[in-house]
């Protein structure tokens with residue numbers, strides 16, 4: 001409400017005051033205002049972490065979803081769901097340079113239903129990870145950090 005009122009006033013002021021100024025500056029003003037609104041929205045959305053289940057509801061030995069995409073600085077929360085024990089293992093050569101595989105990994109087995117692990121991703125790139133007990137069964141996942 002306040003934002004759109006402000007935007008209107010901005011546009012009105014710009015149009016009135018800058019009758020002689022080329023159109024470009026008006027366009028830029030609008031673009032700037034819209035840019036502020038967009039970045040505010042992105043900030044609000046960054047509070048939402050991606051959620052990944054450890055084991056599908058039907059008991060499958062998978063991460064679900066197997067691939068999540070987040071923005072830099074966001075977190076992923078894994079939740080123990082079925083077929084445990086599970087763990088979450090990142091290898092140094094399967095993550096971007098500068099990211100810390102040891103800090104991201106959760107080597108301890110998750111044994112309790114509903115147990116969660118949350119990790120924040122501060123380096124852009126693609127991270128592959130796996131569950132140690134079920135690696136042979138193909139339990140692996142991917143985190144893509146934009």
Ligand code: CU1
Pocket residue numbers: 061083084085086087131132133134139
């Ligand atoms: Cu597992």
